[in-house]
Amino acid sequence: MTLDELLSRARACRRCEDRLPLGPRPVLRASPTARLLIVGQAPGTKVHETGLPFNDASGDRLRDWLGLDRDLFYDDARVAIVPMGLCYPGRDRNGGDKPPIRECASLWHPPLRPLLPELQLTLLVGSYAQAYYLGKQRKASLTETVRDWRRYGPNFMPLPHPSWRNTAWIRRNAWFEQELLPELKARVASLL
Numbered sequence: 001m002t003l004d005e006l007l008s009r010a011r012a013c014r015r016c017e018d019r020l021p022l023g024p025r026p027v028l029r030a031s032p033t034a035r036l037l038i039v040g041q042a043p044g045t046k047v048h049e050t051g052l053p054f055n056d057a058s059g060d061r062l063r064d065w066l067g068l069d070r071d072l073f074y075d076d077a078r079v080a081i082v083p084m085g086l087c088y089p090g091r092d093r094n095g096g097d098k099p100p101i102r103e104c105a106s107l108w109h110p111p112l113r114p115l116l117p118e119l120q121l122t123l124l125v126g127s128y129a130q131a132y133y134l135g136k137q138r139k140a141s142l143t144e145t146v147r148d149w150r151r152y153g154p155n156f157m158p159l160p161h162p163s164w165r166n167t168a169w170i171r172r173n174a175w176f177e178q179e180l181l182p183e184l185k186a187r188v189a190s191l192l
């Protein structure tokens, strides 16, 4: 299967239609020349409406972390963006977004990766991506996993979700901005 065929199949997926409050709208981007893959959680409502991943305040913060403007971030010849759940999963009782649909990642990520032969770095944004890709190598908490980021290189780098909900986490963990982000920016600049 070619990457174009896989993307077409993924974008046409309706597998868990009955569990998606706004209906299926798989949001992903990739091309065979991409060197960086960003694996997030699942679209929020704004991403669902626009079909553009990280097209929200979280995306602005993530672009700042990476040192990328919107043009480069959305250049799918260089940056692939494929979340753990491709469709908006709805809200939980506390008003937050529900977890990504569980079976979605195992449906699309395994066939996708071999079709991205230039991939040098995969960013694991949030605990769902870390659980899926790092498995038993993941630490007991997201903080410990991200703090141990050097261990997962050069292919993977774990990150917290760039949501405003993690602003206090970022303040509490000064090493993130002082040590991890400069390394991340340098790595992304050399890749792209």
Ligand code: SF4
Pocket (backbone or CB within 6 Å): 010, 013, 014, 015, 016, 017, 024, 025, 026, 085, 086, 087, 101, 103, 104, 107
């Ligand atoms: S969440 Fe994933 S499995 Fe469900 S309809 Fe969307 S693309 Fe298909």
